Amino acid sequence: MTDIITDTRALLRLFRQSGYADIHLRSGDYELFVATPGGGANPLHAPVAVEAAPLPAILVEAAKAEQLVSAPHIASFVSALAVGSAVAAGDAVARIELLGEPIDLCADQPGLVTEVLAEPGALIEYAAPLVRLLAA
Structure with a gap:
């Protein structure tokens, strides 16, 4: 063996x-x-318990305008749209690979890609943020 x-x-x-x-x-x-x-x-x-202070109203509004596309599985990061790309709700914004199968990750709302948070080929954890979108 x-x-x-x-x-x-x-x-x-x-x-x-x-x-x-x-x-x-x-x-x-x-x-x-x-x-x-x-x-x-x-x-x-396991998440570390941290007591959070209330956010200022301006930050609460900014958070509503932002969407993070996160990993639904432990997988390998393949690619994402370029920063500055406009997307519609349901458009694929990133691709991961799980056991050799590609999986497209889609935007929940229309917006603009403002940041790609993973490198191609990186092993990503469950729920890791991959792409940041600013709501349109």
């Missing part, structure tokens, strides 16, 4: 015992994504 098979079996055994919902590993040409229905959250990604 090859080392990669032995290592993968050991990793899967540890993953099953952990109770995590998913795991994504990439090393060179080798990529592994495993998920279990009903698994618990990875404690390494």
Whole structure:
């Protein structure tokens, strides 16, 4: 049996015992994504509790005018529209790849691409912001 098979079996055994919902590993040409229905959250990604002060009204309005397109899965970032591109609701603004399958991410509202927050080829976490849009 090859080392990669032995290592993968050991990793899967540890993953099953952990109770995590998913795991994504990439090393060179080798990529592994495993998920279990009903698994618990990875404690390494647990949010830190911070007491927030109320935002000034001007910032609340600015936040309403902004949309972040975020990763729906742990995946690889492929591309995004260029900064300055105008988009309509439902237009694809970014593309990710999950297990070799491309997935287009779409804008919820019309707007303008103001920032691309990931580099092509980067491994992205679940819910990572990828593209910032200013509402039209």
